[in-house]
Amino acid sequence: MGGASPRLLLLFLLLHVNLLTARLHRAKLTPADEEQPSLAATPPRDLPPFSPTTFFEVTKPAPLPPASAPACSALLLQHDFGYTYGRPPVTAAYRPSCARLRRGRAPSHVVLQWSASSQGRQFDRIFGVWLGGVELLRSCTAEPRPNGIVWTVRKDVTRYAALFVRPQTLAVYLGNLVDNTYTGVYHVNVSLHFYFDSSHGPRRAADYHAPGFSTPADLVLPLSRSLPLNDGLWFLIQNSTDVQSTKLAIPVNTYRAVLEVYVSFHSADEFWYTNPPNVYLSENNITYLPGNGAFREVIASLDGEVLGAIWPFTVIYTGGVNPLLWRPISGIGSFDLPSYDIEITPFLGKVLDGKLHEYGFSVTDALNVWFIDANLHLWLDRQSSYTSGSLIAYEAPSYAPSLYSQFEGLDGEFKTIASRYISSTGWVNSSYGEITTHFFQKLEFGNLMVFSGNGSNQMINQTIDFEYGINTKHPSSVLYSEHVLRSFPLYLYTGTTDQVNDTYTEVANLSIGFDENRFSGQKFGFAYSSLKNLQTASGYMKVKGNLVQSGLGSTQQVYTYESTDGCYFRNVSSSNYTILYDNSNDSCTKSLPLGKQFGTG
Ligand SMILES: *[C@@H]1O[C@H](CO)[C@@H](O)[C@H](O)[C@H]1NC(C)=O
Ligand SMILES: *[C@@H]1O[C@H](CO)[C@@H](O)[C@H](O)[C@H]1NC(C)=O
Ligand SMILES: *[C@@H]1O[C@H](CO)[C@@H](O)[C@H](O)[C@H]1NC(C)=O
Ligand SMILES: *[C@@H]1O[C@H](CO)[C@@H](O)[C@H](O)[C@H]1NC(C)=O
Ligand SMILES: *[C@@H]1O[C@H](CO)[C@@H](O)[C@H](O)[C@H]1NC(C)=O
Ligand SMILES: *[C@@H]1O[C@H](CO)[C@@H](O)[C@H](O)[C@H]1NC(C)=O
Numbered sequence: 001m002g003g004a005s006p007r008l009l010l011l012f013l014l015l016h017v018n019l020l021t022a023r024l025h026r027a028k029l030t031p032a033d034e035e036q037p038s039l040a041a042t043p044p045r046d047l048p049p050f051s052p053t054t055f056f057e058v059t060k061p062a063p064l065p066p067a068s069a070p071a072c073s074a075l076l077l078q079h080d081f082g083y084t085y086g087r088p089p090v091t092a093a094y095r096p097s098c099a100r101l102r103r104g105r106a107p108s109h110v111v112l113q114w115s116a117s118s119q120g121r122q123f124d125r126i127f128g129v130w131l132g133g134v135e136l137l138r139s140c141t142a143e144p145r146p147n148g149i150v151w152t153v154r155k156d157v158t159r160y161a162a163l164f165v166r167p168q169t170l171a172v173y174l175g176n177l178v179d180n181t182y183t184g185v186y187h188v189n190v191s192l193h194f195y196f197d198s199s200h201g202p203r204r205a206a207d208y209h210a211p212g213f214s215t216p217a218d219l220v221l222p223l224s225r226s227l228p229l230n231d232g233l234w235f236l237i238q239n240s241t242d243v244q245s246t247k248l249a250i251p252v253n254t255y256r257a258v259l260e261v262y263v264s265f266h267s268a269d270e271f272w273y274t275n276p277p278n279v280y281l282s283e284n285n286i287t288y289l290p291g292n293g294a295f296r297e298v299i300a301s302l303d304g305e306v307l308g309a310i311w312p313f314t315v316i317y318t319g320g321v322n323p324l325l326w327r328p329i330s331g332i333g334s335f336d337l338p339s340y341d342i343e344i345t346p347f348l349g350k351v352l353d354g355k356l357h358e359y360g361f362s363v364t365d366a367l368n369v370w371f372i373d374a375n376l377h378l379w380l381d382r383q384s385s386y387t388s389g390s391l392i393a394y395e396a397p398s399y400a401p402s403l404y405s406q407f408e409g410l411d412g413e414f415k416t417i418a419s420r421y422i423s424s425t426g427w428v429n430s431s432y433g434e435i436t437t438h439f440f441q442k443l444e445f446g447n448l449m450v451f452s453g454n455g456s457n458q459m460i461n462q463t464i465d466f467e468y469g470i471n472t473k474h475p476s477s478v479l480y481s482e483h484v485l486r487s488f489p490l491y492l493y494t495g496t497t498d499q500v501n502d503t504y505t506e507v508a509n510l511s512i513g514f515d516e517n518r519f520s521g522q523k524f525g526f527a528y529s530s531l532k533n534l535q536t537a538s539g540y541m542k543v544k545g546n547l548v549q550s551g552l553g554s555t556q557q558v559y560t561y562e563s564t565d566g567c568y569f570r571n572v573s574s575s576n577y578t579i580l581y582d583n584s585n586d587s588c589t590k591s592l593p594l595g596k597q598f599g600t601g
């Protein structure tokens, strides 16, 4: 603990954690809170006429086929989410209504559309949309205004195409509470839009050389909790020793498998990257503070063996840090949380026995609570009723984050650094031949946490570099390779003043980025994409209890996507609920000569 006086540090951290709890962590809303409406600060008022603001998350439009392609839309669910906390998810029967789907034709593109409106006052609520237990969307609601808000999330769900040709149960869990203070009801429509290519079958010669890499999975299986529930279908991970798991058997003619993991963090870990480490009071008297430090790792395992790790992107929900920052431009990933793919084809040899195997999820140093579930995407050999395989090489060395700290009085810094490498190689024999798949993950984490102003200001400067790659080959030639480099830079400064009882003023400066470079290559083509998505924001607010009394938030965002399949650029800014400028275009400024080879095979 550097040269700091441990006692002072402890005092300070206790004080600080209290502050953090007050300003970054919203009250945990349980039915117990609901029984105490005296917490409500403002009596209900008649709402003004509905003249809504449109909230949005900046992202490239979901890719659509040409206008000439046949399309078909279906409204799956229309529901008003009032008092839904701790109640069963809202369900609806999904049936393939389009004639083409009924004929068993897989769509070439599918877009899920979530449209919602709300009016009044409400917290941000996490929600999930599942079809047949498979999670399609993890998202957070926008916080309403007295005049009302509307927002729409459109997500490309083509990778789940196999689900849509069969009847399924659609489930939506959005735990909302409505009382005199938190009056907002969420009015929601969930729709699917299907598009069908006019051409049949695989379009690219290259497909034949990299089976499983250019078409959606033949089967998508849920690794989630089953209905009936009074909660979401996700698993709840409450602490660092909590492992949640489920058993599943897969078809014995699987030749490729990808585990897609959905992750969100709440309550004591909503801002895990701002949590100070636990503190040793004295050598023989260890006092654990509710911090657990600023590093978290999500682990996916198969029969107890690590399949892969996730060092998650720090999604800030619409009520996070300063809610005024996210009106109307929502935080990166807040309306469509990223999911994380782990290629598990190298492990197929272990699960092609037709028996049940255990898939587990845990979070290193977790505080209550993480919501985690996963989808298993499987590609099946249509020419053969069984496949076989074996793991050839596997490496998941143990590692330990290193912590450095230096304090003088109450002010000082913590620095946390971690890096990790995981790799697996295995072969699978199918009618495509004996294909060897290599998968690796390379992860780097750095978090600098600086306290100043006698403990009233906190600065976080964090970077996560999350790299992974896949390589598949026949004995003689490389079939397909993919390399993804993701980088999540985060800078967060918060300063608290005028704290009296439950009232305080907070200033916040924030910069958060989601950058991704993706390269993929196969014999007849090469694809490349680059995304730079950066938000910078600053604001202040006066808070009483859990309610923002007054303040201002300003946000700028620059989104630059360039790829061999097209480009998208947007530069937008807002302040005090008003858009200051908003420029976008989809023209590629750089020439991408290699791209022309892709898709013409
Ligand atoms: C939901 O759909 C209904 C009818 O199609 C429409 O009247 C309503 O405005 C929609 N609600 C939202 C939030 O989009
Ligand atoms: C961790 O969480 C699990 C599951 O809720 C619980 O059974 C266990 O007692 C918890 N352990 C600790 C140390 O809190
Ligand atoms: C540990 O420290 C706390 C707080 O100073 C004190 O109350 C407690 O008696 C100590 N326990 C031991 C075993 O020394
Ligand atoms: C590989 O699988 C094919 C059928 O898909 C089978 O004919 C062949 O014998 C298998 N080869 C080996 C070495 O198991
Ligand atoms: C810093 O905060 C501590 C604890 O609240 C207080 O005792 C101390 O006087 C403060 N120091 C300064 C220089 O304000
Ligand atoms: C954050 O840290 C990176 C390097 O670790 C540095 O380049 C950058 O300037 C820092 N940002 C701020 C705002 O301190």
Ligand SMILES: *[C@@H]1O[C@H](CO)[C@@H](O)[C@H](O)[C@H]1NC(C)=O
Residues within 6 Å of the ligand: 500, 501
């Ligand atoms: C803070 O709370 C105390 C105790 O409840 C009360 O006496 C005091 O008046 C409050 N201060 C303010 C500024 O509200």
Ligand SMILES: *[C@@H]1O[C@H](CO)[C@@H](O)[C@H](O)[C@H]1NC(C)=O
Residues within 6 Å of the ligand: 493, 508, 509, 538
């Ligand atoms: C916060 O942002 C404001 C306005 O952009 C700037 O004046 C101030 O220097 C920033 N402070 C910190 C600590 O980053």
Ligand SMILES: *[C@@H]1O[C@H](CO)[C@@H](O)[C@H](O)[C@H]1NC(C)=O
Residues within 6 Å of the ligand: 558, 571, 572, 581
């Ligand atoms: C975004 O637009 C603002 C205002 O027009 C401009 O000052 C800024 O340079 C633009 N940023 C980029 C990256 O184009």
Ligand SMILES: *[C@@H]1O[C@H](CO)[C@@H](O)[C@H](O)[C@H]1NC(C)=O
Residues within 6 Å of the ligand: 551, 552, 576
């Ligand atoms: C924000 O805009 C409202 C009008 O919509 C205005 O009354 C208020 O003063 C503005 N706040 C600031 C801090 O500029």
Ligand SMILES: *[C@@H]1O[C@H](CO)[C@@H](O)[C@H](O)[C@H]1NC(C)=O
Residues within 6 Å of the ligand: 569, 584, 585, 586, 587, 589
């Ligand atoms: C699109 O935006 C980029 C970034 O500002 C700019 O360089 C380019 O000129 C724009 N293209 C068009 C056609 O406006």
